[in-house]
Amino acid sequence: MEKEINRREFIQWTFAAASFCLAARGIAAPVYRGKDDPTRALRDLPFKKDVHLTEARYYRAIGSMVQCVLCPEYCMLKDGEIGRCRVRLNKNRKLYSAVYGQPCSLALHPIEQGPIFHVYPGIRCLAIATAGCNLRCKYCQNWQMSQFGADETQNYDLSPKSVVQMALDNNCEAVVCTYTEPIVYAEYAMDVAKEAKRLGLKSIFVTAGYIDQEPMKEIGECFDVVRIDLKGFTEKFYEKIVGGRLKPVLMALETAYKTSAWVEVVTLLVPNFNDSEEEISALSKWIAEHLSPDVPLHLLRFFPAYKMRNFPPTPENILQLAREAARNAGLKFVYIGNWPGNNAEHTYCPNCKRRIIQRVSYLAVVENNIVDGRCKFCGTAIPGRWS
Amino acid sequence: MSVVTHQSLFLYNFNLEINLPMSQMTRRDFIKKTLLTGSAATGVALGLRPQPIRGLSDFADIEPEQVSPLTLHEASYYEKLPNLGIKCTLEPRQCVINEGERGYCGARENRGGVYYTLVYEHACAAYPEPIERHHFYHLLPGKKALAIGTAGCNLRCRFCETWPISQSRPEDIPSEKLSADDVVERALAEDCQAIIFAYNEPTIYFEYMLDIAKETKRAGLITASQTAGYIYPEPLKEICEYLDAINVDLKGFTKEYYQKNCGVKVQLERILDAIKIINQSYSILEITNLVVPELNDNPQLISDMSVWIRENIGTDVPLHFARFFPNYQLAKHYATPLETLEKAYDIAKNAGLQYVYLDNVGKHKATSTYCPKCGETLIQRSESKVDIVGMKNGQCMNCEHKIAGVW
Ligand code: SF4
Ligand SMILES: [Zn+2]
Ligand SMILES: [Zn+2]
Numbered sequence: 001m002e003k004e005i006n007r008r009e010f011i012q013w014t015f016a017a018a019s020f021c022l023a024a025r026g027i028a029a030p031v032y033r034g035k036d037d038p039t040r041a042l043r044d045l046p047f048k049k050d051v052h053l054t055e056a057r058y059y060r061a062i063g064s065m066v067q068c069v070l071c072p073e074y075c076m077l078k079d080g081e082i083g084r085c086r087v088r089l090n091k092n093r094k095l096y097s098a099v100y101g102q103p104c105s106l107a108l109h110p111i112e113q114g115p116i117f118h119v120y121p122g123i124r125c126l127a128i129a130t131a132g133c134n135l136r137c138k139y140c141q142n143w144q145m146s147q148f149g150a151d152e153t154q155n156y157d158l159s160p161k162s163v164v165q166m167a168l169d170n171n172c173e174a175v176v177c178t179y180t181e182p183i184v185y186a187e188y189a190m191d192v193a194k195e196a197k198r199l200g201l202k203s204i205f206v207t208a209g210y211i212d213q214e215p216m217k218e219i220g221e222c223f224d225v226v227r228i229d230l231k232g233f234t235e236k237f238y239e240k241i242v243g244g245r246l247k248p249v250l251m252a253l254e255t256a257y258k259t260s261a262w263v264e265v266v267t268l269l270v271p272n273f274n275d276s277e278e279e280i281s282a283l284s285k286w287i288a289e290h291l292s293p294d295v296p297l298h299l300l301r302f303f304p305a306y307k308m309r310n311f312p313p314t315p316e317n318i319l320q321l322a323r324e325a326a327r328n329a330g331l332k333f334v335y336i337g338n339w340p341g342n343n344a345e346h347t348y349c350p351n352c353k354r355r356i357i358q359r360v361s362y363l364a365v366v367e368n369n370i371v372d373g374r375c376k377f378c379g380t381a382i383p384g385r386w387s
Numbered sequence: 388m389s390v391v392t393h394q395s396l397f398l399y400n401f402n403l404e405i406n407l408p409m410s411q412m413t414r415r416d417f418i419k420k421t422l423l424t425g426s427a428a429t430g431v432a433l434g435l436r437p438q439p440i441r442g443l444s445d446f447a448d449i450e451p452e453q454v455s456p457l458t459l460h461e462a463s464y465y466e467k468l469p470n471l472g473i474k475c476t477l478e479p480r481q482c483v484i485n486e487g488e489r490g491y492c493g494a495r496e497n498r499g500g501v502y503y504t505l506v507y508e509h510a511c512a513a514y515p516e517p518i519e520r521h522h523f524y525h526l527l528p529g530k531k532a533l534a535i536g537t538a539g540c541n542l543r544c545r546f547c548e549t550w551p552i553s554q555s556r557p558e559d560i561p562s563e564k565l566s567a568d569d570v571v572e573r574a575l576a577e578d579c580q581a582i583i584f585a586y587n588e589p590t591i592y593f594e595y596m597l598d599i600a601k602e603t604k605r606a607g608l609i610t611a612s613q614t615a616g617y618i619y620p621e622p623l624k625e626i627c628e629y630l631d632a633i634n635v636d637l638k639g640f641t642k643e644y645y646q647k648n649c650g651v652k653v654q655l656e657r658i659l660d661a662i663k664i665i666n667q668s669y670s671i672l673e674i675t676n677l678v679v680p681e682l683n684d685n686p687q688l689i690s691d692m693s694v695w696i697r698e699n700i701g702t703d704v705p706l707h708f709a710r711f712f713p714n715y716q717l718a719k720h721y722a723t724p725l726e727t728l729e730k731a732y733d734i735a736k737n738a739g740l741q742y743v744y745l746d747n748v749g750k751h752k753a754t755s756t757y758c759p760k761c762g763e764t765l766i767q768r769s770e771s772k773v774d775i776v777g778m779k780n781g782q783c784m785n786c787e788h789k790i791a792g793v794w
């Protein structure tokens with residue numbers, strides 16, 4: 001059975017993690033809310049004064065208009081109009097990206113913060129993000145960046161080459177495109193991933209999966225890891241809270257799973273909106289059937305943010321019930337996130353049930369009993385990318 | 388937690404600045420103000436006039452483009468009826484039009500018992516584009532063509548991808564006064580080797596199309612047209628004389644599909660007959676089927692269609708399955724899954740068709756042309772790149788098999 005850690009152990013680990021944090025400055029706290037973007041850890045970089053445009057891919061001209069076919073919004077843009085994501089625009093029958101090479105946020109953190117648990121545990125990553133998002137989640141944690149255009153954020157000037165160089169300079173082993181929605185800067189993200197691969201770094205794509213199949217396929221081939229949000233399992237939730245649609249996300253998930261990338265899925269449970277046992281159970285069944293029971297599912301605790309500040313955080317028992325439902329539906333690796341110190345943030349062997357990776361929240365891996373991709377105790381192969 | 392105070396502070400600011408004044412403002416003012424504060428606060432402009440996101444465009448400062456005044460040009464293919472009425476005999480809808488009224492297409496009008504076209508020399512679009520963009524894969528691969536379109540259409544496809552042009556009336560959208568000479572001149576200036584009639588249904592600007600086609604032939608360029616095939620045999624035969632290639636949009640393979648999604652009550656046979664006429668004419672033929680998920684992606688229908696093409700047209704006619712992207716009245720639909728298209732590809736191939744393509748799919752091996760005899764790659768297509776790799780003088784370089792088309 002799952003081993004409990006007692007209070008004393010927990011405090012010990014928290015302490016250890018805290019000092020670890022101090023030592024490695026730049027490993028940011030996982031949850032933040034407030035006006036400033038606290039993820040900006042590399043402060044001395046100069047900001048860029050203006051926005052420059054780079055021709056985008058995934059579009060087609062239709063008369064004087066342009067249709068962007070990158071995400072399921074398929075924006076039809078008149079001359080001079082900007083897409084829903086606020087960073088792609090039609091200028092003279094061409095679609096331009098206003099964020100290529102211009103991230104607005106850079107930070108260093110361990111891969112666990114993704115949350116990504118089955119890939120190279122503990123490696124240090126350089127996270128980048130640009131302005132813009134094609135969704136409108138009412139509980140967005142990064143709305144300071146995601147809900148603004150490139151002309152409203154302060155941006156750095158970083159070509160894909162410099163991003164990777166910066167990662168190397170900061171002893172990172174991976175580059176992760178995260179925080180906002182990397183889909184809206186897909187061209188940039190893919191160039192970063194290619195450059196990272198060339199220099200032997202891993203690349204990670206953290207997305208809500210609201211993307212057309214074709215770019216998803218290409219991204220899956222470029223990146224080592226694709227971590228996708230499945231934010232709920234009803235069209236209503238997607239329409240009312242997320243501002244998108246469920247169907248294209250499911251299609252993107254299947255597409256991503258078929259590529260060479262490792263896929264993990266995240267669901268944030270908003271109390272009374274998408275946390276019913278039936279919904280989680282249906283969602284997990286879908287994952288088990290259409291992807292695989294080996295796909296790790298992270299159930300995240302909701303914290304009040306952005307337009308949902310007056311809603312309470314997800315109760316702990318709901319998280320546990322949801323986890324049970326997901327496991328009963330057949331998933332082998334179900335984690336609970338945003339709840340430091342809970343027992344479901346560790347990895348347990350599906351066979352001998354022993355704890356094989358012990359984590360402290362998203363901050364650190366304190367024990368890793370996976371040897372050559374297998375459980376040290378019973379030899380069962382654990383799905384993931386371990387070395 | 389100190390974060391919490393921070394957060395509530397901002398909440399307060401947010402309310403103060405944006406939510407409160409709303410009650411005294413009109414929606415228009417509010418949007419204007421938000422836009423202004425948005426751009427002023429940052430001081431960083433995009434180098435463009437500030438543009439709102441989609442949906443707010445009505446409120447933006449878009450300078451109206453010039454809509455040129457309507458002009459009249461007498462139409463061909465109509466019969467005079469008593470009391471100044473007329474009957475259009477261009478296509479099977481056969482609109483009967485009273486004095487002062489317009490046909491279903493919105494581009495032809497009865498004035499005093501004479502039928503006029505309102506779009507003659509009024510091009511809404513005249514852009515140089517890759518020929519492949521208009522679903523011609525066996526016509527001058529990799530070359531540019533000038534694509535022409537006007538306002539109006541005799542179909543009402545719910546999935547129309549050029550709806551801003553085709554579903555507008557001539558007086559509602561900007562157009563350019565371009566005579567047939569001007570069109571050819573522009574094509575030459577833009578280094579185009581062909582002129583393609585596209586965007587809306589060229590049938591409804593028949594007179595304009597005919598004049599441009601004649602002029603183009605005189606200048607030694609290639610002419611091509613897209614059409615839905617919803618046209619009577621006589622005008623079709625007349626225009627075929629002047630077209631080197633025609634791409635028929637075979638939208639679905641049932642009468643009901645046309646009726647429900649394209650706004651035409653037509654026997655499917657009429658469209659199929661048009662395809663046969665084109666096939667017997669001097670122009671080369673390609674066929675495009677836009678696969679809309681759940682509406683016409685039934686494998687049985689795709690199989691029926693492929694078999695019909697094999698039996699009645701031949702196995703060497705290129706068949707394109709185009710990917711649908713949500714648009715117009717189906718904007719809330721989803722794009723065709725790649726798997727569906729691949730299945731359609733296999734069905735058509737198994738039915739014996741030699742040249743089957745998937746369009747609008749970016750990088751995909753089914754966008755390239757292969758030799759039907761030896762299987763060598765003849766033309767490699769990847770996104771917008773086109774490379775002729777295994778073909779010379781219309782023949783496979785490997786086995787000398789002749790490939791149908793204009794090369
Ligand atoms: S990526 Fe942006 S511009 Fe493109 S379709 Fe999505 S929201 Fe529209
Ligand atoms: Zn074990
Ligand atoms: Zn050959």
